[in-house]
Amino acid sequence: MPVAASRRAARPAGPADKRELILKAAVRTFASRGFFGAQVADVARAAGVAAGTVYLYFRSKDDLLVSIFERNMEEAIAEGRAALAGATGAADRLRRIARVHLGRLGRDRDMTVVFQVELRQSTKFMEQFSSSLLRDYLGDIRDVIAEGQATGEFRADLNPRLAAKVFFGALDEMATNWILSRRRYSLVADADAIVDLFVKGVGA
């Protein structure tokens, strides 16, 4: 899997958003058939275009997946940082991150399936991703925790990097569980409880 530079392969074209159309169709198709199970022809059909048209907008099948990831991750990080503005204290910051994280994922099931399952296809892909946007995200969380330690709001006797992984892992597992569950509950609804647990612990 090349996973290359990922720029659009052609000019914005007539409808100016056919690229958009194909990307949406790809999310739906990958979510229901899986990345490897889905054929490019399926994506094209779902978008209402011919197979060849996909290659007017995307370099390859891989490029579809990468484009989905990049686009959404950029949005997510931006939304996350915006939400941080005006927060009062580290716990409040974590709460906002959790709400944005679970709020976004809970909003679009197909997108979430792609993110939680399809994107984790192979170490190649994962290394690619985890060493960039995802690393940034984890870094943001660690900073919030370290800052909380600096102000005395959080205990200083723990590794902020480890705590960040635990926090992210909790959110991630909630999301994965949600898409795998047949029940249709609200994902964001648990955000506050998770932060409460993370801050206060289970101990009585």
Place this chain on the structure above:
Amino acid sequence: MPVAASRRAARPAGPADKRELILKAAVRTFASRGFFGAQVADVARAAGVAAGTVYLYFRSKDDLLVSIFERNMEEAIAEGRAALAGATGAADRLRRIARVHLGRLGRDRDMTVVFQVELRQSTKFMEQFSSSLLRDYLGDIRDVIAEGQATGEFRADLNPRLAAKVFFGALDEMATNWILSRRRYSLVADADAIVDLFVKGVGA
């Protein structure tokens, strides 16, 4: 992907452990090339047998993956339950679970790559798995937490099912991060810190 009943496709054969040999080779091969990237012929070569021989012991390529999962998961649950015997209190139980969980994964990198990445190929696969052994595992954790609440060791004002997901998510993320990291640190080494964080929280 069928993901069928997964029984051995043939008799135990001559060396009586050729099946074993192939399974080990499959773990190595899937870990390095990825499940979809690996050819059955690669697995056979790694095992020092011919391609056709694989089909004397396994129904299909999928069956290889399913067999790896089942075998290891059964071992893990057994080891986990054994470790629980003689524990003093809920926090101690969680600590033992964490140690076994991270201890096992930290012991075999290839196996862990298969578990943390390759096994999560598609919702089909994941639903398959999460609705069985994995569900049991999560249930065991929830029971430990609920029991801790009953004895007053843990706060009663939180959902034990949610807490279990958070706990599992933390361990899972640690493992995924470990295999994706280039650094070679000890995975079990963090077990106690995670449990400490889970029990006491980050709050000062």
Place this chain on the structure above:
DNA sequence: GCTGACTGAATGAACGTTCATTCATATCTT
């Protein structure tokens, strides 16, 4: 010389990608 475990070349289906062709629309020309 039988048995059956083992082999690995052959098979055939699946699928990503290409590209010659079509055709609706825009741009000229008179």
Place this chain on the structure above:
DNA sequence: AAGATATGAATGAACGTTCATTCAGTCAGC
């Protein structure tokens, strides 16, 4: 204004490759 010409987005059949799986044959052990 009407025709002529150009443009390039879109098409989808065809290509070529890649594998999972099969099976006719080999051979070691008894």
